[in-house]
Each structure stands twice: as C-alpha cells, then as structure tokens.
Amino acid sequence: MKPSSRIERDRERRITDFVRAGEELFFEKGYHNTSIEDIARRADYAVGTVYRYFTSKENLFEEMLFGKMTNYCEHMQRVFKAVAAPEEKLFQGVRAKLDFFEKERRFFQLFVEEIAPMAAGAHAVIVSQRCLELKESCLQNWVKLLRQGVRSGKFRRMDCEKMVLALEGAMHEVMREHVLHHPRRSLAELEPFLCDFIRSAVFIK
Amino acid sequence: MKPSSRIERDRERRITDFVRAGEELFFEKGYHNTSIEDIARRADYAVGTVYRYFTSKENLFEEMLFGKMTNYCEHMQRVFKAVAAPEEKLFQGVRAKLDFFEKERRFFQLFVEEIAPMAAGAHAVIVSQRCLELKESCLQNWVKLLRQGVRSGKFRRMDCEKMVLALEGAMHEVMREHVLHHPRRSLAELEPFLCDFIRSAVFIK
Amino acid sequence: MKPSSRIERDRERRITDFVRAGEELFFEKGYHNTSIEDIARRADYAVGTVYRYFTSKENLFEEMLFGKMTNYCEHMQRVFKAVAAPEEKLFQGVRAKLDFFEKERRFFQLFVEEIAPMAAGAHAVIVSQRCLELKESCLQNWVKLLRQGVRSGKFRRMDCEKMVLALEGAMHEVMREHVLHHPRRSLAELEPFLCDFIRSAVFIK
Amino acid sequence: MKPSSRIERDRERRITDFVRAGEELFFEKGYHNTSIEDIARRADYAVGTVYRYFTSKENLFEEMLFGKMTNYCEHMQRVFKAVAAPEEKLFQGVRAKLDFFEKERRFFQLFVEEIAPMAAGAHAVIVSQRCLELKESCLQNWVKLLRQGVRSGKFRRMDCEKMVLALEGAMHEVMREHVLHHPRRSLAELEPFLCDFIRSAVFIK
DNA sequence: GATGAATGAGCGTTCATTCAT
DNA sequence: TATGAATGAACGCTCATTCAT
Incomplete structure (x- = not known):
C-alpha cells in the first residue's frame, strides 16, 4: 500500500x-x-x-448537496440504462424515485419540500452550477424516455420537455404533501395514484 | 372625505x-x-x-407574502365564484393563474421558483399560519371543483385531493421553467399545453 | 390680566x-x-x-429631580427656621424627613433606595450641580444644628460634618429597608428607633 | 500539574x-x-x-459584581469567624471594612458611592439574586454579633436588625464622602470617628 | 495536520432628536 | 405652537473565518 x-x-x-x-x-x-x-x-x-x-460553509453545503444529487442520479440511472419498453420504464422510474426518497426522506425535504412553495421553516438554498447540470441531465433521461414512447406510438404526441417538468412537478408535490402530513407512512403508497396519473397524462387513449 | x-x-x-x-x-x-x-x-x-x-424584518416579509397571497386568492376566487360548468371552470382557473402571475412575476418567483427545487440563491422562507391557511383554502376550491366534475360524470373518478396537488405541482413547475428561461415571453403561451395536460389527466376518455 | x-x-x-x-x-x-x-x-x-x-430627556429628568429636591429642602427648611432648642429640632428634623418621604415614597425610592447599594432594578441617575448644591445646603442645616447643640453643651463634642453624614446614612438605610420590605406600613413607625439611635449617638451621656 | x-x-x-x-x-x-x-x-x-x-453584557456586570461581593464577604468572614469578644469584633469589623475598601476603591464606588444618593453619572444597577443573598448573609453576621453583645450585657438592648442597617448606612455614607472628596487620603483616617460613633450607638452608657 | 481562541464585519433593532406641516 | 413621521447613530450580539500553537 x-x-x-x-x-x-x-x-x-x-x-x-x-x-x-x-x-x-x-x-x-x-x-x-x-x-x-x-x-x-x-x-x-x-x-x-x-x-x-x-473552503467555506457554503462549500460544505454544496458538496453535501452534490453528493446526494449524485446518489440520486445514479439511482435513477440504473432504471434508464436498463433495457425495457418505454411504458414499462416510466413506471419503473416512478418506483425508483419513490424508493430513493423513501430512504432519503431528510434529503427529500431539502430537495423538494422544505424548499417547496409555502413550506414552513427558515432555510437557505445554495445551488451550484454542477448541481443544476446534474439535475438537468437527470431530466433529460425522462425526456428521452418520453420521446421513445412517442416514436413507438405508445405515448401521445406531446411537448416532451414540458411534459417531464409537469410530471416531476406533480410527483414532487404529491410526495411533498405525503411526507409532510404522513411522516410515518411509506411513500410507496403513492405508487398507484402516481402511475395512474402518469398513464392518463402520457398514454394514448 | x-x-x-x-x-x-x-x-x-x-x-x-x-x-x-x-x-x-x-x-x-x-x-x-x-x-x-x-x-x-x-x-x-x-x-x-x-x-x-x-415590527421586525420577519414581520415585513410575512406581511408582504400575506398581501400577495391575498391578492392571489381573491383573483382566483372570482373564477370559482362564477357560475359555469366544472370542465369550463377548470380551464378558466388555469387562465386565471397564468394571468395573475403574468403580472406578478416577481411574486411568482418567490411563490414557486426561488423556493422551488434547485433554484439558486441562499434564502429563507418564513411562512405564517395565516398564509398557509390562505393557500389551503385556495386549494380547497380546486378540490370542490373536481368533485363537482366527478359527480356530473364529466371527470374520471379520482382522489381529488391528490389530483389537485398533482395539477398544481405540474402547473407551477412548467411555469417556473418558463419564467426562468424565457423571462420576456408571456405565460399565456403555456395555456394550450397546460389545458391539454389537465384535460388528459382529469377528463373521461 | x-x-x-x-x-x-x-x-x-x-x-x-x-x-x-x-x-x-x-x-x-x-x-x-x-x-x-x-x-x-x-x-x-x-x-x-x-x-x-x-432641551433633552436628561434635562427633563433633571428638572423633575430639582423640583422634588426643592420641595424636600423647603419642607426641611421649615423645621430649621423655627425657633427651638437644638435637641428638640433634631427630633423634629427626623419627623419632618419621615413625613416628607411618607408622602413621596416614589421619590424616596429614587432618592435613596433604588439608588442605594445592592438594590435591584436597572436605572440611571443624572444629577446636576444645582441638585448637589441643594443637597449640600440641606446638609449644612443639620451641621449648624449639631454645632449649636455642641455649643450649648447638650451634644457631645464631635466632628459635626461627619456626624451629619453618619446620621443621614443611617436614617436612609433604615428607611430604605422599611420601604422595600413593608411598602404598606407607615414610615412613622421608624421614629422611635431613629430618635433613640440619634440620641445615643449625639447626646451627652 | x-x-x-x-x-x-x-x-x-x-x-x-x-x-x-x-x-x-x-x-x-x-x-x-x-x-x-x-x-x-x-x-x-x-x-x-x-x-x-x-453570555451578555448584563452577565459580565453581574459576574464582576458577584466576584467582588464574594471577595468582600470572605474578607469580612475572617473577622466574624475569629474568636473574640463582641465589643472587640465590632471594631475589627470596622477596620476590616475600611481595609477592604482601601484596596478596592473602584469597587467601593460601585458598591456604595456611584450608587448612592445624588451621585453624578447615568447608571444602571443590575443585581442578581445571589448578590443580594451574599449581601444579606453578610449583614446577618453583624446581626449575630450585636445579639451576642446584647446577651453578654455589653451592648444596649436594641432592634439588632435595624441597628445593623443604621450602622452600615452611617459607615458607607461617611466613607463615600471621604472617598469622593479626599481620593488621595486613606480610609483608615475614618477609623476613630466610626469606632467612636458605633461605640456611642451600641455600647451601654 | 488539528486545534479552538480570537477576530471583526455585519445585522436587527432602538430611540433621542429634528423639522416640515 | 403642536404634531408625529422621519432620521440615523449607536448598541448588543453572532458567527464565518483565520492563525498561532
């Protein structure tokens, strides 16, 4: 050594x-x-x-956030890298997200909730460029997925970029409320609702 | 006088x-x-x-927020108080939201964006009980609306509470991105996408 | 007019x-x-x-204090101006002091107590030259009185200036404690003790 | 070490x-x-x-005061703990007080003068419970001393509690004036006057 | 490299005083 | 003359950052 x-x-x-x-x-x-x-x-x-x-308090915060975000992205990556039909992957993505934040509730609160509209608490967010890029690359995976689905004729024609934002916003908001009001209950409970919601928003007919 | x-x-x-x-x-x-x-x-x-x-910095912040929230709620109230079919009101609600934040972009950034996931800046949010109540009462208007639609057979059967959160989350996220990346363009551009999104999520068939 | x-x-x-x-x-x-x-x-x-x-807050305080002090001195003056044997005047002086502060307990607290060693409360004292002179002239009356008594052979030989300070200090301290611990009871209760105390300190034998 | x-x-x-x-x-x-x-x-x-x-400005003040008061009480304790006749201890107490404040003029000014009637300056006094208790316990030593003397027949019958206040008030006032007007001269100069004063106030005959 | 005492700029808040009306 | 809104210097206190040991 x-x-x-x-x-x-x-x-x-x-x-x-x-x-x-x-x-x-x-x-x-x-x-x-x-x-x-x-x-x-x-x-x-x-x-x-x-x-x-x-180098500073801000730097420590940023490193912590970047680490968490990296974990999150790697976790989601596994789904997107796998071979499966788009419609299947979509639901796997939802499950993966619920799984990840089930274990990382604390981080979720930072990621979405505490930071989300109208939440109580006095906090600060410092987000570096590389964190934003990480998030962006993560979003692009969803976008690609939707595009595949559209091409394959399973998904409706749509503005895929906007749709991803809409779906993420919807998921986060529902999860946020769940975590806030039912801190003891599993996020997995949301899977049926979210999958159904996404299906009706994305699938043909 | x-x-x-x-x-x-x-x-x-x-x-x-x-x-x-x-x-x-x-x-x-x-x-x-x-x-x-x-x-x-x-x-x-x-x-x-x-x-x-x-009385304090916090008080100034809170008054500002409450004032804006009140304006917002009153603005939305006008739609919900009007007489119209639920499916019509839904779209009117979207338009009202876009209208309001078109004029109050600054507030929107505070309301949703700055406060939303991954936004830059080091901030704190102090939200009083009365602001949360205002927001909640606002959400309940949407919930009632969905319930009417379900009863009238126009909307699918659904968990109306969750659906409202999902729709709000979706709208805000799409708007947030629009405001951030196209600060000069009108929020009204989003109407077609959002109405379509909502239609497919909520309407039967 | x-x-x-x-x-x-x-x-x-x-x-x-x-x-x-x-x-x-x-x-x-x-x-x-x-x-x-x-x-x-x-x-x-x-x-x-x-x-x-x-002209200022300080000036208001000072005017108030000077007014009170003037009242006090005039009150005491009446005793000292009267014709009487020194030994009699001494006791009249004690009574006059007790009388005055009986009615002006609030002022007494400022004059002596609140201001006195180890008392609780967070206060400030601003005392002008003219207030000090008033106080000094008041003390001189007692000094003259003692000198008369010494000359007349009724009082022991003594350092009259110091004796006046000692007697005043003694009276104020006893009164202070009384006012603090028995706010409802009359200061007149102290007369026997104080007169006895003064007698033994001042009188021959 | x-x-x-x-x-x-x-x-x-x-x-x-x-x-x-x-x-x-x-x-x-x-x-x-x-x-x-x-x-x-x-x-x-x-x-x-x-x-x-x-922890705060107030805390600093209070610690300072308490420290000084502790020194003072310990200094006086030595006298009271020693074995001696009450009449002797009384004078030793006076000497001890003069000694202590001879070295601690600054503190004396805080303890008595600055804080005493009609002194100049705009000040506040913050006195904690423990300081008051210290002072009280100190006073009780004098009280016990007087009681002993009364029992032994050397001192006149008297209200010992009041007498202690009177003597302390007298001593402090005389010392206060001395320190103020003769800042260069020793407090020891006051011993003869104070002892004589106390003797005539306390001793039989 | 690890320590933690020392630093000092910066903040929220107060309030005696001024002055336009 | 009376008013009271406006002023801004000053204060107690915090804490991210530095650096001698």
Whole structure:
C-alpha cells in the first residue's frame, strides 16, 4: 500500500464525517440556523478542521448537496440504462424515485419540500452550477424516455420537455404533501395514484 | 372625505413602498442576504422608518407574502365564484393563474421558483399560519371543483385531493421553467399545453 | 390680566404635566427604560412638544429631580427656621424627613433606595450641580444644628460634618429597608428607633 | 500539574481582564454608557471575545459584581469567624471594612458611592439574586454579633436588625464622602470617628 | 495536520432628536 | 405652537473565518 493511500483514506473519512454532520444539521435546522461550530461539534472535530476540507460553509453545503444529487442520479440511472419498453420504464422510474426518497426522506425535504412553495421553516438554498447540470441531465433521461414512447406510438404526441417538468412537478408535490402530513407512512403508497396519473397524462387513449 | 384620509393614504403608501422594496430584494438576494438597511435604502427611507410600519424584518416579509397571497386568492376566487360548468371552470382557473402571475412575476418567483427545487440563491422562507391557511383554502376550491366534475360524470373518478396537488405541482413547475428561461415571453403561451395536460389527466376518455 | 399671563400659565401647566409624567415613569421603570415617547403619551402630548419645554430627556429628568429636591429642602427648611432648642429640632428634623418621604415614597425610592447599594432594578441617575448644591445646603442645616447643640453643651463634642453624614446614612438605610420590605406600613413607625439611635449617638451621656 | 492548568489559567486571565475593564468603565461612565466595544477595547480584545467568556453584557456586570461581593464577604468572614469578644469584633469589623475598601476603591464606588444618593453619572444597577443573598448573609453576621453583645450585657438592648442597617448606612455614607472628596487620603483616617460613633450607638452608657 | 481562541464585519433593532406641516 | 413621521447613530450580539500553537 502506498503511504498516501492511508492519508487519502483518512481525508475521505473526514470529508464524509463533516458531510454527514452537515446533512443532519442542515436538515434539522436549515442552512442559516446551522453554524460551522454546530457541524464541527456534531462531527467531533474542531472548528478549524472543517476549513482543511472545505473552503467555506457554503462549500460544505454544496458538496453535501452534490453528493446526494449524485446518489440520486445514479439511482435513477440504473432504471434508464436498463433495457425495457418505454411504458414499462416510466413506471419503473416512478418506483425508483419513490424508493430513493423513501430512504432519503431528510434529503427529500431539502430537495423538494422544505424548499417547496409555502413550506414552513427558515432555510437557505445554495445551488451550484454542477448541481443544476446534474439535475438537468437527470431530466433529460425522462425526456428521452418520453420521446421513445412517442416514436413507438405508445405515448401521445406531446411537448416532451414540458411534459417531464409537469410530471416531476406533480410527483414532487404529491410526495411533498405525503411526507409532510404522513411522516410515518411509506411513500410507496403513492405508487398507484402516481402511475395512474402518469398513464392518463402520457398514454394514448 | 374622512379627515384621516390623507394620513391613512400616506401610511398605506409607505407600507407599499417597503413591501415593494422588500419584494424586490428578497427575490434578488433572498431573505437572509437582504438587510433592513438594504430595504430602507431601496425604498429611499431611513432604517428606523421601516420599524414604524413593521415590527421586525420577519414581520415585513410575512406581511408582504400575506398581501400577495391575498391578492392571489381573491383573483382566483372570482373564477370559482362564477357560475359555469366544472370542465369550463377548470380551464378558466388555469387562465386565471397564468394571468395573475403574468403580472406578478416577481411574486411568482418567490411563490414557486426561488423556493422551488434547485433554484439558486441562499434564502429563507418564513411562512405564517395565516398564509398557509390562505393557500389551503385556495386549494380547497380546486378540490370542490373536481368533485363537482366527478359527480356530473364529466371527470374520471379520482382522489381529488391528490389530483389537485398533482395539477398544481405540474402547473407551477412548467411555469417556473418558463419564467426562468424565457423571462420576456408571456405565460399565456403555456395555456394550450397546460389545458391539454389537465384535460388528459382529469377528463373521461 | 396680562395676555402673557395666560400663556405663561399654559407653559407652566405643560411643564408640570411632563414632569409629573416623567416622575411616574422614571419611578416605575427607571431612567433608561423610559422613552420620551412614553412620557409624551402618558402626558397626552406629542413627542415633539416635550422638546418645546425641555432641551433633552436628561434635562427633563433633571428638572423633575430639582423640583422634588426643592420641595424636600423647603419642607426641611421649615423645621430649621423655627425657633427651638437644638435637641428638640433634631427630633423634629427626623419627623419632618419621615413625613416628607411618607408622602413621596416614589421619590424616596429614587432618592435613596433604588439608588442605594445592592438594590435591584436597572436605572440611571443624572444629577446636576444645582441638585448637589441643594443637597449640600440641606446638609449644612443639620451641621449648624449639631454645632449649636455642641455649643450649648447638650451634644457631645464631635466632628459635626461627619456626624451629619453618619446620621443621614443611617436614617436612609433604615428607611430604605422599611420601604422595600413593608411598602404598606407607615414610615412613622421608624421614629422611635431613629430618635433613640440619634440620641445615643449625639447626646451627652 | 494538570495539563489543563495553563489553559485554565489563560481562561481565568481573560475573565479577569474583562472584569477589570468592565469595573473601570462601569465606574467611569455607568452601565448604560459603557458599551461592550468599550470594554473590549479597554481590555485589548475584539468584541466577539467578550462573548466567549460572558453570555451578555448584563452577565459580565453581574459576574464582576458577584466576584467582588464574594471577595468582600470572605474578607469580612475572617473577622466574624475569629474568636473574640463582641465589643472587640465590632471594631475589627470596622477596620476590616475600611481595609477592604482601601484596596478596592473602584469597587467601593460601585458598591456604595456611584450608587448612592445624588451621585453624578447615568447608571444602571443590575443585581442578581445571589448578590443580594451574599449581601444579606453578610449583614446577618453583624446581626449575630450585636445579639451576642446584647446577651453578654455589653451592648444596649436594641432592634439588632435595624441597628445593623443604621450602622452600615452611617459607615458607607461617611466613607463615600471621604472617598469622593479626599481620593488621595486613606480610609483608615475614618477609623476613630466610626469606632467612636458605633461605640456611642451600641455600647451601654 | 488539528486545534479552538480570537477576530471583526455585519445585522436587527432602538430611540433621542429634528423639522416640515 | 403642536404634531408625529422621519432620521440615523449607536448598541448588543453572532458567527464565518483565520492563525498561532
């Protein structure tokens, strides 16, 4: 083993520690109500140490968000990469989304809810270019999917870009409400409604 | 004319000035990055003057939001109060929403976009109970409308509460993207897509 | 009647109004917790009007204090001007002090208590030269009295200046405690103790 | 030596620095006219540093006062704990008080003078419960002492509680005047007068 | 590399004072 | 003369960031 390997591994570990601590706290209290000292304490390091691994509080937040978004995209990627008919993939995508956020409710709240219209709480969102690109590339997978379906004659003719936005908006809003009002219940409960909704919006007849 | 009329009008004017300045700045820079001094300067008053009309920064934000929400709800109310078939009202509702936010793009960004997933900026949202109630009562109008349509046999059978959330989420997301990427173009352009989307999601066949 | 007479009387009346309002509020809440607006409201005038009659908040406080001190000195003067043996006057002085502060408990709290060692409350004291002179002239009356008593052979030989301070300090401290712990009971209850105390401190044998 | 010893000592040092700076400034300008920035500058630290050691301005004031009061009480305790006849202890108490305040003139001014009737300056006093209790326990030592003397037949029969207040009031007032008008002279000069005063007030005959 | 004390700019808020009406 | 809206300096306090150890 290279000596740098262990050092590198240590470094990764620190980063993970801070990101996890930040994650928890940003979720619990929001960006502005979380101080670097909070994060350092939660991760069991000194304040100064945070600045060895992140250039600023904003940077830490952004890294955390990017990591989560990467996880999300990779999770969704698995569906889109698989071989299946578009109409089947559509429902698999819905399930994948519900699955992912089932495990990552905290992140969902940041991703959609806490951040969503009229939600309570005093939080801040800092979103970097690369996060937006990640999100965009994720959306494009859906777009391609719809285009395939249209070409294959299974889906209605439509403005696929707009349709994806509409479907995402619809899913998120329904999920948001569910998480907010039924924090104990599984997101999977929404599958029938969402699949039905999407079917009627997208499928021919 | 009441003797207090002019004084009262002056007072209203100040409030409007501050609310407008706050609106602009909260949108531009977010709640936490906007200082009372910023607002005062933008409105061309001294810092202390803000506190003659609002008890705190939070109060100013909340008043602004509540005022806008009230306008929005009253605007939508006109549609729901009118006499018309549910299927007609549905489309009138879409048009009303597009109309309102056409004129209130700034507020829309606060209402949906800035606050919506992945938007840039470091912001906080403080939403009072009364704002949430206003929003809820607004949603209930849509719910009633759907129920009428279902009863009359024009709309499919559905979970009306969830459907309203889905439609709102869809509309907002599409509008959000439009406003963000085509700030010069009219929101009315979205009417065909949205009406079609809603029709296929809600109507029988 | 001269026209200026009524104007002058009006002026006096305003001053009295403000002084009384200030008195009440300074007593209730202390100097720093009382704002000019409080005073104006209590006296039923506008804020600006206060500044027609007083140059500043401090000036208002000082005028109030000077007025009270003047009353106090005049009250005590009556005793000292009267013809009586020193030993008799001494006790009359004690009674006069108890009398005065019986009626002016609020002022007493400012004069001695609130201001006295270790008392609770967050207050401020602004004392002008003329108030100090008034107080000094008041003390000198006691000094003269003691000197007379010494000359007449009734009182022990003593450093009269120091003795006056000692007696005043003693009286105020005892009164302070009484007012603080027995706000309902009369200060007159203290007369026996104080007279006895003074007798043993001052009289021969 | 404990490893934390030096760190602990540093911490103590900072606290002492701030307390001393506060002491000076509160005396010079009063509580309300002293800002945290003043204190920080005087102690040669930045504003924020004050808040590492004190939770608030009020807390700093209170800690300062409590610390001084504790010193004072411990100083007096030594006298009261010693074995001696009451009449002897009484005079030792006077000496102890003069001694203590000889070294702690600044504190004396806060303890008695600045806070005493008619002193100049615009000040506030914030006194916590524990300070009041400390003061009270201190007074009780004097009370017990007087009771002993009365029982032993050396002191006159008297209301011991009131007598202690009277004696304290007398001493403080005389000391106050001395410190104010003769800032260079020793408080010890007052011993003969005060002892004589107390003797005549307390002793039989 | 890790620490955590120190920093100081910046914020929300107050209020004595002014002045146009 | 009376008013009270407007002013803006000043304050207590926070916290992201730095740097000596």
